[in-house]
Amino acid sequence: MPTHYIYHTPGQFTTEDKKGLTESITKIYTNPLGPNLPAFYVVILFVPIDEEDFFVGGKNTKNFVRICVTHIARSFETHEIAKRFLEIYENALAPFIKEKGFDWEVDIEQIDRNLCRVNALALPLSNSDAEKEWVRLNKPVQY
Numbered sequence: 074m075p076t077h078y079i080y081h082t083p084g085q086f087t088t089e090d091k092k093g094l095t096e097s098i099t100k101i102y103t104n105p106l107g108p109n110l111p112a113f114y115v116v117i118l119f120v121p122i123d124e125e126d127f128f129v130g131g132k133n134t135k136n137f138v139r140i141c142v143t144h145i146a147r148s149f150e151t152h153e154i155a156k157r158f159l160e161i162y163e164n165a166l167a168p169f170i171k172e173k174g175f176d177w178e179v180d181i182e183q184i185d186r187n188l189c190r191v192n193a194l195a196l197p198l199s200n201s202d203a204e205k206e207w208v209r210l211n212k213p214v215q216y
Contacts, residue, residue, distance in 0.1 A: 074114035074146040074189070074196070075102060080139040083121045090169050091119055097165040107161075108147050109200075111208045114191075129176075138170050138177040146196060148183040155181075 077098060079086075086094070095117045102110045124135045149155035162179065163171075170177045186196050191213045197203035206214055 074110065074116070074144075074191075076116040076118065076143045076145075078118050078120055078141045080120045080122055080127075080141070082124050082127055082135040082137075085135070085138065085173075085175065086119065086169065094166070094169045097169075098162075101158075101161055101165055109208060110146055111211050113211055113213075114146055134176075136175055138175050140166075140177065140179045142179065142181040143184055144181055145184045145186050145189045147199060 079094075098117055099112055099115045102108050102115050103112050124133050127134055127137065129137050149158065159179065159181075166177065166179075189196055194213045194215055197207060203214070
C-alpha cells in the first residue's frame with residue numbers, strides 16, 4: 074500500500090542489504106508516531122535490471138538505483154509533510170545506497186485509495202477503528 078519498486082543492477086545489494094533496507098523502510102510506515110500502517114501494507118520489490126538494459130543519460134550504468142513508490146493508504150496533505158517524509162525516507166536508504174556510493178532517484182506517486190482492495194476487501198478509512206484493528210492484527214479483517 075505503499076509499494077516500493079527498487080530498480081538496480083545485479084549484485085548491488087546483498088541478501089543482508091535487502092533485509093536491512095526492507096526493515097528500515099517498513100519501520101517508517103509502521104511507526105505509531107508516523108503513518109502507523111499495518112506492516113503487511115508495505116510491499117518492497119527488488120527489480121534487478123541487467124547493466125546492458127540500464128541506461129542513465131544514454132549510457133549504461135551499474136551505479137544507479139531507481140526507486141518508484143506508490144502510496145495508496147495515505148497521501149501527503151501538504152508540501153511540507155511530503156518534504157519531511159522524503160528526508161526520513163532518504164535517511165533510511167542512506168546506509169544501503171548513498172553510503173555505498175550509488176547514485177539514486179526516488180519518486181512517489183499517490184493513488185486513489187478507492188481503487189485498491191486487499192484480499193477483495195476495501196481499505197478501511199485512515200485512522201478508523203477498522204484500520205486500527207488491521208494494525209493490531211497485522212492482517213485485513215472483514216467488517
